[in-house]
Amino acid sequence: LDHGGRVLRVLIEISEQTLDEAFQVADGIETVLARAGIRRSILLHGENATVWPFVERAAARNLSTRVGLEDGKHLPDGSVAAGNAALVAAAVTIYRAGRLRR
Template sequence: MPDESTRRMLLQACLNGAREVTAHPGLSADATLAAADAARAVAAGAQAVHVHPKDAEGRDSLAADDVATWVRALRSACPGVPIGVTTGAWIEPDVEKRLTAIAEWTELPDHASVNWHETGADRVAALLLSRGVGVEAGVWDATGLEAWSTSPSRAACTRVLIELPDEAAEVVRRHAEGLIAHVRIDEPSVPILLHGEERSAWPALTLAVEIGVDSRIGLEDTLTLPDGRTAPDNASLVRAASALVHSR
């Protein structure tokens, strides 16, 4: 049986990311199809969902109508499951326009990720918190770590996402443990979610299980199962991750 710390580990499904919907058959610009996919991922073991709402052309969107459509669809398909969205600056590089878009949201997610290396991160986080939306602090590198560590919103964050780039498995531990150590110096009690992308996705998840922090998996981060086969869908990725969690 897994120990108590393993049972408490949060496993989040990251459904789509900024990938083109043509990158995998399991990706879609249709919120209803994505919501059904999310429900299967939850049934496979995910306890939370992170999604990038899309517009009609399949592009990431911060527009109120798009966010409302996607959040409503996922809430309907996954009742009681926390739903999070992105606020990535690549969607709207202009900080003022990004803030205006978020201020216009009518269907609020449970939380939203804010990348602290991006211009305007403090203002985006403050706006989300003022609207009752939790903040997942995305920390990719030393620049983001320094910005988050001096942020007035630091202690109010729901969790810190330690996000590793597409890098070789042998550097994952050193990279992750260095960032985690600094986060724990600043905020010892903040939950940490460690994840990677592409080559680092499964090594990061395995390390998260080992050291007892939260993690995530899904088509945003990787299209392949641990054995290298292409994953049919998000549920298959979550199922493989759950097996790793419960094997410890």
């Protein structure tokens, strides 16, 4: 059965930690979705080494994203976040800057 019409958002969650490999896998998933005709909102989600590069990519491509301590405990500058609020605030700053560049 094809349940694509019931899907509201597609989560692309990458566990690869090498950026080139992670971007390649994410791009591959997006390509497969496009070829299949699935046109849904995408939430791009990384962990540890890919958290901030994926937040930047999501902002540049107008995709959804999410961050939290379960994804990585470091802020973009490498310091340890005081909590989820600090991670989210950093992501919002990146996302807003990315939207301004478009």
